[in-house]
Amino acid sequence: MQLSSVTKESLILLDKNWQTRGEIITALCQRLFDEGVVSSKEDFSEAVWAREALSETGFEQGIAIPHGKSSTVKRPAFAAVRLTQPVDDWPTMEGEDSVSMVFLLAVPNDDDEGHLRLLSSLSLALMDEQNVAALRTAPTVSAFLAQLDATEPTAEKKIVNDSGKSIVVITSCSAGIAHTYMAAEALEKAGAAKGIRVYSEKQGASGTEDPLTAEQIEQSQGVIFAATLPPKGRERFAGKPFISTSVSEPLKDAAALIERMLHQPDGIVERSGESASPSPQRALSFGARLYQGVSSGISYMIPVIVAAGLMIGIGQLSASIMGVTAIGDTRYATDANSLLQICHYLTLYGSMIMKFMYSVFAAYMAYSIADRPGLVPGFIGGAFAGGLHFTLWAQPGGIPSGFLGALLLGMVAGLLADFLNRHIHLHKHLQAMKPMLIVPGLTVLAIFFFNFYFVDPVFGGINHFFQQFILDHGRSSALTLAVIITSLTAFDLGGPVNKSAGAIAIGLAADHIFPLTARVLGIVIPPIGIGLATVIDRFVVRQRVFDENQRVTGTTSLILGFLAIGEGAIPFMLKNPVITISINILGAIIGSLIAISMGSVQWFPLPAIWGWPLVQNLPAYLAGMTTGVLFVAFANVFVRFYLLRSGRITLN
Incomplete structure (x- = not known):
């Protein structure tokens, strides 16, 4: 062709x-x-x-x-x-x-x-x-x-004054098209001019091309990783000197990179393939590395949220068809109707999957920062954020730190594992101990103390403050109490603050002191609003303000919102917490105040769509919900549009 x-x-x-x-x-x-x-x-x-x-x-x-x-x-x-x-x-x-x-x-x-x-x-x-x-x-x-x-395929580069030396190269870029091949070409030309044979493996969009052989690697003086994405198969180069750089550097000065490879390498790829793993992410700024880590963690977390929401949705929807609205109640675990038992356990199954959301997020955030040495410490940090330790340690009153804790613990796990991995040097016979024992052991120990002395106390203290705040204002005016409960419900979408507000709101409703209208609207407005924003952005401002991954996440959030699962919007909170949380709270407040002012009342903790028939004055409820959803949607679109135009955020 x-x-x-x-x-x-x-x-x-x-x-x-x-x-x-x-x-x-x-x-x-x-x-x-x-x-x-x-x-x-x-x-x-x-x-x-x-x-x-x-x-x-x-x-x-x-x-x-x-x-x-x-x-x-x-x-x-x-x-x-x-x-x-x-x-x-x-x-x-x-x-x-x-x-x-x-x-x-x-x-x-x-x-x-x-x-x-x-x-x-x-x-x-x-x-x-x-x-x-x-x-x-x-x-x-x-x-x-x-x-x-008429362009001829690139001919084999002629070696001038053959030195008998060779180096191997891995190139890759985000799209896997232009830079991947141009970087390899530049290094091959520069090597030929120096009398050095360069063998390049292109890890492009169509897979790995010109894979390096074991003989080429063995005979080479070292390896250049010119890659935007993590190179595949790094363990093949164990024992070889390496330099790690971006895929664009060979196009600027390929000859200088070859000289650096030969005389001033970045280090040695260690036998484990882990401890000195070349990571192009280290060339990024501190902020860029963290942002990339958050994005990576979110991308792996989304399937967990989707799977959990699907299981919960199937269980609750199937039960509602059979006339049961509280399928999570323990009495359905032994119900004579086996279908209700299945629905009950499907709902619990979904809730169990949701518990791993923060573990997956923090694990892959740490992995993006530190590669494999950060994976296990990040996972354990995420387990702390999800409150798994309170369950295993028989502390039912424990307060998990939620998405903010997952952010902090994933960040610390990745940065610390990366630091230890690069700065601990052992004898070659002891190298296997570093990735298997020393780095994860020290990092996990540090995560324990960081969580024990900072994350849990700080976020536990915040949660206790919010609980007391609600109780202190529990006898104030209806609208004031509605604002408080709605704000805290929308704050972290299923996190500890949300759950604290929920526990008190349900208690007030059980005593018939204050209905749950504000609570249930605070649950559904943010995820539906954010999901809607990803659909309407191009119609409102004539361009996309959410990238392709966010649009997929938005669709998930929209669907889960109608099932009263707010966690679908958490990826947006993790990526842009100040913007997202502020808009969520304002939208939820607006919606709940309109619904309550118009006379809507919901005494049952059923925010999902099948609970709507139990709402008193449903038109008022829907009017408030619609207004809140539209506020969240349009505010997200306009704010992001402004930030894009001003260059403060980018679609990547």
């Missing part, structure tokens, strides 16, 4: 007078949409800008290769523009920020290897000065495409 097979003449634009990066990307995305390559130009544009935020896509000779990988791409393709004047706002590797020819690559999430290699060959072709010069002078679109098709 030729390069022209993944584009067409209508996607090649010559001599345009566009003047900014935004104008170019918008126009090329529109052209790809018009030609049926992408089903949504907004979603694809969002993917492109998310990639732009990671690192430069401008290269030598005034070439830029932006690319977006998204489910909205129907087939692999590229669009290109040659400009009459360079634009000066496109970040490049050299720092010149001047680009005059742009190739926008559209990459599906799942595609055959052949097309992906073809797009990768385009990136390599644009590293050749003669090819670029010919493209700049091509008089017509047909001649432009003909020059691309």
Whole structure:
């Protein structure tokens, strides 16, 4: 196949007078949409800008290769523009920020290897000065495409003054297309010029290409990990000197990296494959590492929430069809109706799964920061956050620290494990003890003391304060009490503050002092509102303000919200706690006050949709809930839109 097979003449634009990066990307995305390559130009544009935020896509000779990988791409393709004047706002590797020819690559999430290699060959072709010069002078679109098709596959690099040395290289980038192959090409060329043979393994979008052999690794002087993503199979390089860098560095100065590899490596990949594991994340700033850790933990936590919510939903919905609204009651464990028994245990099963939510989050947050040495300490820290220790230690009154505790414990587990892993050095015969005993042992011990002396007391104290606050104001006006209960219910969506408010609110309702209207609305408004926000954003502000992962999470939150499971919105709280918590509380307060003021009353702890028929004055209840949900949805959209426009957050 030729390069022209993944584009067409209508996607090649010559001599345009566009003047900014935004104008170019918008126009090329529109052209790809018009030609049926992408089903949504907004979603694809969002993917492109998310990639732009990671690192430069401008290269030598005034070439830029932006690319977006998204489910909205129907087939692999590229669009290109040659400009009459360079634009000066496109970040490049050299720092010149001047680009005059742009190739926008559209990459599906799942595609055959052949097309992906073809797009990768385009990136390599644009590293050749003669090819670029010919493209700049091509008089017509047909001649432009003909020059691309005339590009020969990269020939084997000639070794000048063969030194007999060799090094091995792993390259990978977030999309697995341009940078992965260009970095390998740059290192191979630089090595050939130095008389050093470079063997490169590309871990790209189509899998691992040109896998390194055991003989190549054994005979090499060392390994360069030029990778944005964690390299696969690092244990193969045990005992070899290594350097770890971003995938963009070889495009800036590949020769310097080779010299650094030979004379000043970062360290030795240890026999365990764990302790000196090269991690490109360490090149990131402290804040970026934490943000990446939170994002990683959320992505692994979401399936836990979905699975738990599904089990609870099936159990409760099936029971409600049979006329039972409190299937969690222990009496149904031995009910004569075996279907009700199953529903009861399915509900408990879902609740049990939900208990592991924070363990999974904290484990993979720590794993993202420290690699495998952080996994077990993070998991144990998450178990503390979920309150598992109170159950096992027979302390039923214990107060778990919830999502804030999981954030702190996962962070500490990852940072401490990473620090110990890099700074503890043992004799080679004792190396196996470090990843198996010393690092996890010391980190877990530190997690115990950190939780025992700080996390549990602090969050327990906060929870006790809120309990006392509710009790002290329990005889105040109805609206004041409603505001208090709703605020605390919406604060952490199933966390300790929420549960504390729930315990007191249910007690007040049981004594027929104050109904549960504010409580049940505080449960359902935040998750439904956030879920709705991810659906309506592009209709409200004409662009997406949530990335693709958040939209999937939002759909889950929306569904679980109607089942009265607020945990579906926790991923949003973990990523943007100040924004999310503030909007949740305000929306829940607005909704509950409207419902109560209009005369709605709910005495039963049944916030799910099947409990609505038991509400007195249901229209008032629905009016309050709808208002609160809309407030949460629109506030999230507008606030995120403002932060995106101001550059304070990005879609990545």
